[in-house]
Amino acid sequence: MLKRTVIGLLAVATALVGGFVVPSATADVEAAAVTITYDDSQAGEFVDVVAQGVAIWNDAVENVEIVRAEPGQHADITVEAFDGWPQATLGPVFPGGSATVWYGRQAVVEGYDQVRIASHELGHSLGLPDVKPGPCESLMSGSTGGVDCTNAQPNAEEIAQVEENYSGSTAPKPIQHKVIIGWLDN
Numbered sequence: 001m002l003k004r005t006v007i008g009l010l011a012v013a014t015a016l017v018g019g020f021v022v023p024s025a026t027a028d029v030e031a032a033a034v035t036i037t038y039d040d041s042q043a044g045e046f047v048d049v050v051a052q053g054v055a056i057w058n059d060a061v062e063n064v065e066i067v068r069a070e071p072g073q074h075a076d077i078t079v080e081a082f083d084g085w086p087q088a089t090l091g092p093v094f095p096g097g098s099a100t101v102w103y104g105r106q107a108v109v110e111g112y113d114q115v116r117i118a119s120h121e122l123g124h125s126l127g128l129p130d131v132k133p134g135p136c137e138s139l140m141s142g143s144t145g146g147v148d149c150t151n152a153q154p155n156a157e158e159i160a161q162v163e164e165n166y167s168g169s170t171a172p173k174p175i176q177h178k179v180i181i182g183w184l185d186n
Helices: 006-016 044-060 104-109 113-125 138-145 156-165
Strands: 033-042 063-067 077-083 086-091 099-104 178-180
Touching: 006 113, 006 138, 033 044, 044 063, 044 077, 044 099, 044 113, 077 104, 099 104, 104 113, 113 138
Parallel strands: 033 063, 033 077, 077 099
Antiparallel strands: 086 099, 086 178
16 A cells, blocks of 8 residues: 555654654554456456456555455446457546456467456556557567567556556546557557
């Protein structure tokens, strides 16, 4: 979580005006992450790899957390398996929003890493465009990383962009229109 030192600053201010500081009062306060939900009920055989992609993002960033929606609960991201190429709605999606990840079987048939696909497409929902052509080290390079690329981890720039996308607000940022980005788009 994003560390805040509000209590620490208050403690310093109190000390400066003659007050006293209790050691535990200097503990960091964590700002709440934006929580977005996903529904994998239509993800077919990709439920487990989608969960791995979610875990990768949750481990990498602090300002947003992706959690599975409870049955009957609105999901901000819907994951659907289908026979075409993977694609997703370009976010960032916020609570109450709507984005879709289409987990395309065609990329799996072609030999692309399944967890990389999931993590990449979730990256779109978090507001990251494709970076093509790009090296394997860039998660958002998608298919241009090559069939042998198994990197499912976002790089420092990708992490920083997602952190910025979700800094300071749970309110949706204005979106002019939905953009769908595919695994093979250049």
